[in-house]
Amino acid sequence: MPEILFWSAPRVWDSYAELLPRALDEAGVAARVAPDLPPERADYVVYAPAKARLDLQSAPKVKAVLSLWAGIESVIDDVPPDVPLTRMVDDGLTEGMIEYVTGHVLRHHLGMDAHIVNPGREWRPDAPPLARQRKVAILGLGALGAACGQALAALNFDVAGWSRTPKRVAGVSCHHGTEGFAAALDGAGIVVLLLPATPATERVLDAAALARLAPGAAVINPGRGALVDDAALLAALDSGQVRHATLDAFRTEPLPPGDPYWAHPKVTVTPHIASETRAVTAARVIAENVRRAEAGEPLLHVVERGRGY
Incomplete structure (x- = not known):
């Protein structure tokens, strides 16, 4: 069973605590997701860091980092080049x-x-x-x-x-x-x-x-x-x-x-509210990418490092 580390501010996790496990279940993925998972156990990281950044060198098993943000310029340097990084694209x-x-x-x-x-x-x-x-x-x-x-x-x-x-x-x-x-x-x-x-x-x-x-x-x-x-x-x-x-x-x-x-x-x-990531739609995108990775299928919305998005 893959394990997912949800790395974010506590208030963000509160929005996903029920929705993301449900979305994973609906996608047919049996996985454990938690905000306090030890990084060395993580197969995937859902990433929306507040002030504290995650040292991904401490997560040697990680298969992909799944950002909750459409813009990734502030986090792209956190992710090792050999680890896929996806950005958020969703209907919400x-x-x-x-x-x-x-x-x-x-x-x-x-x-x-x-x-x-x-x-x-x-x-x-x-x-x-x-x-x-x-x-x-x-x-x-x-x-x-x-x-x-x-x-x-x-x-x-x-x-x-x-x-x-x-x-x-x-x-x-x-x-x-x-x-x-x-x-x-x-x-x-x-x-x-x-x-x-x-x-x-x-x-x-x-x-x-x-x-x-x-x-x-x-x-x-x-x-x-x-x-x-x-x-x-x-x-x-x-x-x-x-x-x-x-x-x-x-x-x-x-x-x-x-x-x-x-x-x-x-x-x-306006205080950066033009298009907030909404858990009700974003959870399904995260779940689908975990499903794809576990099935060996291409991930959605993978960042091209050379282009920066």
């Missing part, structure tokens, strides 16, 4: 991201802030353009970016997407490479960042990229803090090139109290 993450992105795109498209917070009690009868008249650029066309792009296209937004490699997404004008990056951003009224954090995507939204947006554009970052050149974004907010930024991911989290984003009147800070 996708649905949560679609809801966050669609909600904030509509908020900025409709100009809802002016009516929700209207201290001067001004009557402002200016109607927004139709969705088909608003270009939305999505940087990153992986599972989350593609799903968000299709949801926005279904609302009639003019959606342009960019990825490092060629992609085809129904309803989305897809671009790739250096020239494609410019084409995706040019004239966009809203840009959504959903790229992974890698050396190639560091500060991808810099001053030059921001200058390509339509004047008064909105920036939405539910991806990774490293994607944004913070100084360039603050300058664009101050100049009016960017009307508002809704930011869910930051280089340092929690965002320090003195960070300028907190006090900026054109910034909305």
Whole structure:
């Protein structure tokens, strides 16, 4: 019987304590899963470290490390290169991201802030353009970016997407490479960042990229803090090139109290909640990967070390 070490904060384990054993049973896997299993006995590690990291050298039997997070840049160095590392891709993450992105795109498209917070009690009868008249650029066309792009296209937004490699997404004008990056951003009224954090995507939204947006554009970052050149974004907010930024991911989290984003009147800070891993769906993904490994089948969502995701 395989043994699974669940390495996480106690509150995370509380969410999985019943759901993960049930999911394993439904997948036909007889396994023991526990948060206090000695590492040397672990065949698999479900990994969502809080402050304490696991020394995987102390787990010589481990067949795979199964991350509960979609982004793995903060844990990839913890896992020996000869041990498979998987990232979390599941329906709950996708649905949560679609809801966050669609909600904030509509908020900025409709100009809802002016009516929700209207201290001067001004009557402002200016109607927004139709969705088909608003270009939305999505940087990153992986599972989350593609799903968000299709949801926005279904609302009639003019959606342009960019990825490092060629992609085809129904309803989305897809671009790739250096020239494609410019084409995706040019004239966009809203840009959504959903790229992974890698050396190639560091500060991808810099001053030059921001200058390509339509004047008064909105920036939405539910991806990774490293994607944004913070100084360039603050300058664009101050100049009016960017009307508002809704930011869910930051280089340092929690965002320090003195960070300028907190006090900026054109910034909305959300506490990395755009797409939380939900135990009810993630448990099934973990169980399926354990089943696959025990059956000698390929694992789902294996991280490619050279690409960083």
